[in-house]
Amino acid sequence: MLSPARHNGAELHADHPCAGCAVRDRAVCAVLDCDGLATFRRLGRTSKLGQGQTLFHEGDPATRVFTVTRGTLKLYTLLPDGRRQITGFMFPGDFLGISLDEEHAVSAEALDEVQLCSFPRSRFGAFVEEHPAMERQLYCLAANELSAARQQMVLLGRKTALERLASFFLQLLDRADRISEGGTSSFDLPMSRTDIADYLGLTKETVSRVLGQLRDLRLVRLIARDRIKLLDRAGLGLVAEGLG
Amino acid sequence: MLSPARHNGAELHADHPCAGCAVRDRAVCAVLDCDGLATFRRLGRTSKLGQGQTLFHEGDPATRVFTVTRGTLKLYTLLPDGRRQITGFMFPGDFLGISLDEEHAVSAEALDEVQLCSFPRSRFGAFVEEHPAMERQLYCLAANELSAARQQMVLLGRKTALERLASFFLQLLDRADRISEGGTSSFDLPMSRTDIADYLGLTKETVSRVLGQLRDLRLVRLIARDRIKLLDRAGLGLVAEGLG
DNA sequence: CGTTCGATTGAGCTTTCTCAAGCACAGTGG
DNA sequence: CCACTGTGCTTGAGAAAGCTCAATCGAACG
Secondary structure, eight states: OOTTTTTTOOOTTTTTGGOOOOOOOOOHHHHHIIIIHHHHHHHSSSEOOOOOEEEEEETTOOOOOEEEEEEEEEEEOTTSSSSSSEEEOOOTTTTOOOOSSOOOEEEEEEESEEEEEEEEEHHHHHHHHHHHHEEEEHHHHHHHHHHOOOOOOOHHHHHOHHHHHHHHHHHHHHHHHTTTTTOEEEEEEEEEEHHHHHHHTTTTTHHHHHHHHHHHHTEEEEEEOOOEEEEEHHHHHHHHHHHO | OOOTTBBBOOOHHHHHGGGGGOOHHHHHHHHHIIIIIIIHHSSEEEEEEEEEEEETTTSOOEEEEOOOOEEEEEEEEEEETTEEEEEEEEEEEEEESSSSSBSSSSSEESHHHHHHEEEEHHHHHHHHSHHHHHHHHHHHHHHHHHHHHHHHHHHHOOHHHHHHHHHHHHHHHHHHHSSSSSOOOOEESSSSSSHHHHHHHHHHHHHHHHHHHHTTTSSEEEEEETEEEEEEEHHHHEEETTTO
């Protein structure tokens, strides 16, 4: 149907360098980069955030569109009594603030040193018009996010704590794989246990215990508090789907 | 930013009749209807499904794009051991199968008598090209669904059973409101208790018990097994946000 | 070397699940 | 017209997964 890789009739090389950004999806980046992202970067304002700093809060007027160029952010929603659900993590290459609402639906906070490139929302519409492939690309990004959101609904609605953490690790590994092409088997955890818990619908204590189980099952090794090595990807895959 | 209501320079009347379809979002429908949906309907193939019939299964090749014209469907994913998560219900006006994957990521099953209008996926790309506003519109639809999916993640990850059911009823009421303009206070439950449970990440027993609690709290009345009357919308809103 | 903060571990508790029985209502056949 | 039956819903009792609260650990930092 809507082909994500077609733009101005030319196909890109699969090994397109992607202008040095570590991207979620190479095909997506390639198009964005060629048709608009480079311009976006050139015209956009660069900004930095330190760990723990907030980019915007839920309810803030959404005045700018951001793209992450370095670091990681968490997106979250709070219930009135303080319960928190992290709806996603944003990595280099991801876009923030491209919703249709005038207000941000979530808060965004830096997990480490974050570098962003931003653009006034008011000019983003015109920008998209000038780069027609962007429109399709935005749709592709939204569709991908939607598909990820649906998977997360399955995780939150129906998986056990062990399955949730296993699924999460596989998500992170897939990401690490996509960045460094070769089949990596270890990856960073830039987020705290509490963040993982708030992403997986658990408590930090349960995350800790279940991480211990995965370790005891010889599926992962804790290289450091914030670095995991996968020992048995297939096994972890089985656990993630409830077959472990 | 991307204005959902602009197309070919002309603004639509807010009370545009929407060609008789009961739509999720009037603005969305208006544009779709004018720029493409009427054509979609004229060129598309009409089909019907009886209650319990499956439109497609997870993993089936996605050969057609559908729009619901009557009735309700459920979308769901299964885990290998049979656990089920319903990721959404589709009502008249909604689109199915407009993903980027070649295979359906979810299964779709009719909850009642369903009427659909469909289009070969292969021709949908061209169709979108001929109706440029469609592209933006598709993006808007995806963005809306994404926002709904995020809310559902909060529900599944952090809300209690009581809060989940209250939130669900408010979702359905909002929908009923949007269709019949006037502030309705009752709505149908075309889905079984098990379906509600699989949507809310609970069991049918818990749904039943919690429904009893909402009744005892005088927040709702069960007019019939499949019809609810809201007695205290504000109260239900408080419960849904954990303030009850 | 002490302090701090996040992570881990433990014990008891709560919510929700599981399994099982009973109920209500619609459809069927006598 | 009424018993029969099937299906989905409700209710109950016990079990379990995960939560809460509290104590301990351990690495990072002054």
